[in-house]
Amino acid sequence: MTAFARTQGEAEQAAFAWELRSVNHRYLEPHFKLPESFRSLEPALRERLRAALARGKVDVNLHFHAAEREIDYEVNTQKVRALQKAAGEVAAIAQLTGDLGVCDILQWHGVLQQPELDVDGAAKELLAGFDRAVLALIDARKQEGEKLAALIQQRLNQIEHFVQKVRARMPDVLAEHRARIDARLAELQVEVDADRLTQEIVLLAQKVDVAEELDRLEAHVAEVTRALSAGEPCGRRLDFLMQELNREANTLASKSIVVDVSQAAVELKVLIEQMREQVQ
Template identity: 50%
Template sequence: MIHSMTAYARSDVKADWGSASWEIRSVNQRYLETYLRLPEQFRSLEPMLRDRLRKRLARGKVEVNLRFELTENAGDTLQMNEKLAAQLIEKAQHLHTMAGIGQLNLVELMRWPGVLEANEQDMDAIGKELLEKFDETVDHFLEARASEGQALEKMIVERLDGVTEQAAFVRGRMPQIMEWQRQKLNDRLAEVKEEMDPGRIEQEMILLAQKMDVAEEIDRLDTHVAETRKVLKKGGACGRRLDFMMQEFNRESNTLASKSISTDITAAAVELKVLIEQMREQIQNIE
């Protein structure tokens, strides 16, 4: 299966501590480039996020955005350290008994460091939860890439069918074109009433046929079609390989056009160029 480099995915998180959302989007790029936008309190997650992306992606400009919002007053609840408070009460009562002074002041007791603490959110636990949701978002992101990749593959296969059709057309027309060229040469000789040795005419036709011969180019086009289908079937990160194949296709179509002496062959060469360019444009988006 091939994957497109263009995709988008989003996942939302809702919990007691608040809400968050991951967004991942990518476009085509020669290499893998990752850009992360994270809230300051989660900057420590950046190396792990990059590592996760490198393990699952090969190419593309990937942008990751995390939006995070704590529930209002989520960290305002006070918690009592009852064990510490009990020890302080016991010691304080003992001192009051020894000193014979008034009652224990509970307000002063609560001011003792560590007796009352704000219930701060456990950011490590939240970070772990966000990482799990990030992995899930990457799964969705890869599914989107695969879906787009299937559409690209279908389009490319259709163009490959067109290349095969044009190559078969040129191969079938060449005998007729050669006969037409032979007749054209004879007609010109007749017009000028110039007699030529039949052997010389045949020699000229052989030289002309060599210049016009496109059998090798047509065979290579068929070979390139077969190889491209093989690369598509294998899948994986094959974008660069496919881009190289398009260069080979272009080379053969250019040679075919340069050898053409028929409007039919010229039209076929132009159609080949159109098909190849359509494939090349889409292959730029393949990982």
């Protein structure tokens, strides 16, 4: 489910901020955007995220800003000597005069070196800040989940309403169908074998019987309700149950021989699809 979390802190005379964004996904799919100096932290971050979350596409960004301070540059003496030697050889070959100036040498890449950032020293505070961000993300996802659970429960209540409506309607369906057949035969003035007609009505009753589908729909609704109230991750289970609900709704539609039952099946499919979009 969608969520956002941000935490800030300080480490090694620098300010940092973690930003975590999460959207729906079938599996856990983390993406990290870290400064090059902290790439070594990614395995530890993945383990922490995997221990805390089961699903979701999670984007993790680390913003790291060194504090403004006087920098003690170090001179790469080996590179300076190498530059002087190379300049002397070029001058001898080309028969030129003149030495490299101080500014020329300082402009050469790698002559001046900044002290390396103490990654290990900053790692402890960074990981602690990341843990706080993950907890904040979990809390945001929990709040989002509670809202989605309420919306899904509303759809479940509507599904139960349509299931009861169809169940109450089915006893009249065959009687109405038998009446239409009798009216049609009377209109055509055709005599038929009463026993054969009764057999055909029985066969039709078996084909259009949806009692099992209605029972399974009610069972799946009850299981979704139970999963929502269990207080534990249930995304994959809900995804499976949405497939089963959709399967029963399709079967109900295929067996329908009256318009109002077909309309009820369509409404069921719409409600199930709305829930599936939230679950996935």
